[in-house]
Amino acid sequence: MEYKICGNTGLKLPVLSLGLWHNFGETDDFENSRQMICYAFDRGVTYFDLANNYGTPQGSAEETFGLILKRELLAHRDEMIISSKAGHMMWEGPYGDGGSRKYLMASINQSLKRTGLDYFDIFYSHRYDPETPLEETIMALIDIVKQGKALYVGISKYPPEVALKALVMLRENKVPCLAYQGRYSMLSREVESHILPLLQQEGCGFIGFSPLAQGLLSDRYLTGIPLDSRAAKVNGYLKKEQITEDLTLVLKKMNLLAQERGQTLAQMALSWILKNNLVTSTIIGASSVDQIQNNLQALKNIEFSSEELSIIQSILSDE
Numbered sequence: 001m002e003y004k005i006c007g008n009t010g011l012k013l014p015v016l017s018l019g020l021w022h023n024f025g026e027t028d029d030f031e032n033s034r035q036m037i038c039y040a041f042d043r044g045v046t047y048f049d050l051a052n053n054y055g056t057p058q059g060s061a062e063e064t065f066g067l068i069l070k071r072e073l074l075a076h077r078d079e080m081i082i083s084s085k086a087g088h089m090m091w092e093g094p095y096g097d098g099g100s101r102k103y104l105m106a107s108i109n110q111s112l113k114r115t116g117l118d119y120f121d122i123f124y125s126h127r128y129d130p131e132t133p134l135e136e137t138i139m140a141l142i143d144i145v146k147q148g149k150a151l152y153v154g155i156s157k158y159p160p161e162v163a164l165k166a167l168v169m170l171r172e173n174k175v176p177c178l179a180y181q182g183r184y185s186m187l188s189r190e191v192e193s194h195i196l197p198l199l200q201q202e203g204c205g206f207i208g209f210s211p212l213a214q215g216l217l218s219d220r221y222l223t224g225i226p227l228d229s230r231a232a233k234v235n236g237y238l239k240k241e242q243i244t245e246d247l248t249l250v251l252k253k254m255n256l257l258a259q260e261r262g263q264t265l266a267q268m269a270l271s272w273i274l275k276n277n278l279v280t281s282t283i284i285g286a287s288s289v290d291q292i293q294n295n296l297q298a299l300k301n302i303e304f305s306s307e308e309l310s311i312i313q314s315i316l317s318d319e
């Protein structure tokens with residue numbers, strides 16, 4: 001595994017991390033979840049990304065992770081980076097959603113309890129909440145660090161202009177923002193125009209999520225929707241309607257290029273991100289050890305010829 005320093009801090013993150021959004025909940029196979037976490041950690045994937053609402057039912061991914069940690073990995077706690085987040089709807093009533101101090105403080109306490117951890121390495125504001133003054137959310141993050149409940153803080157999916165204000169506020173209060181989490185894949189490149197240059201200028205790390213566009217950028221959907229795939233699952237965030245004929249055509253063309261490179265489509269999609277110096281780490285998801293094994297191979301070939309890049313560009317412009 002390769003590790004990169006995150007922004008202007010001393011923290012190194014693996015270039016590929018593992019996220020527990022899907023496939024680690026109470027309704028998933030615990031043994032499979034355990035094998036994926038242990039397999040990844042044994043191969044140098046030191047960063048595990050959680051959030052209060054991950055898993056079905058919500059919160060159960062933190063419980064699964066906590067159990068696996070307690071049973072097998074506790075001796076390695078200091079070799080791991082574990083994050084959680086709050087920001088999206090988690091519990092009923094006015095205090096279980098958004099960016100209020102009340103929600104963030106209550107939520108991190110719940111997440112610590114579910115995971116059995118004393119502290120998180122990173123705690124994120126999961127989204128910008130326009131109904132809460134930015135100062136309130138940011139001061140809650142700062143106090144979370146001062147209380148020892150998290151070592152670093154980050155923000156996720158904030159619009160560029162609000163992100164800049166948040167980064168400045170955090171820096172002025174001597175709790176610099178470790179990282180910004182944003183969606184980034186060959187099919188979602190919005191962060192390239194404003195967010196990535198802004199983070200570089202401000203010395204903040206960028207952690208990409210959904211690098212395979214939830215599995216679209218793989219061989220999963222080239223000839224239909226497999227029954228065990230995210231798109232087929234009731235609780236999956238990827239919807240069948242997203243898999244259009246036009247998109248399938250794009251994926252098939254990408255797959256041919258990947259084959260020419262001697263890679264799977266998933267590997268090529270990851271290599272394409274790994275070549276970008278502005279990305280500190282990319283959080284992959286997985287439903288099996290085989291997928292993680294396949295994805296880690298992407299590190300072996302992150303070079304793209306200018307011809308390959310222009311083919312990718314022209315395939316994407318057909319999307």
Ligand code: NDP
Pocket residue numbers: 018019020021022023049050126156157181182208209210211212213214215216218219220228229230231266267283284285286287288290291292294295
């Ligand atoms: P990906 O885009 O990597 O999608 C993961 C899915 O792709 C897997 O569940 C699997 O689908 C499929 N897949 C993975 N590897 C392969 C392979 N080699 N071959 C075929 N299919 C493969 O990431 P996610 O969308 O899961 O997001 C990753 C993480 O990012 C989350 O767990 C979370 O930690 C973070 N995240 C953060 C967000 C935020 O708001 N900050 C939002 C969303 C995600 P299948 O299950 O069908 O097999």
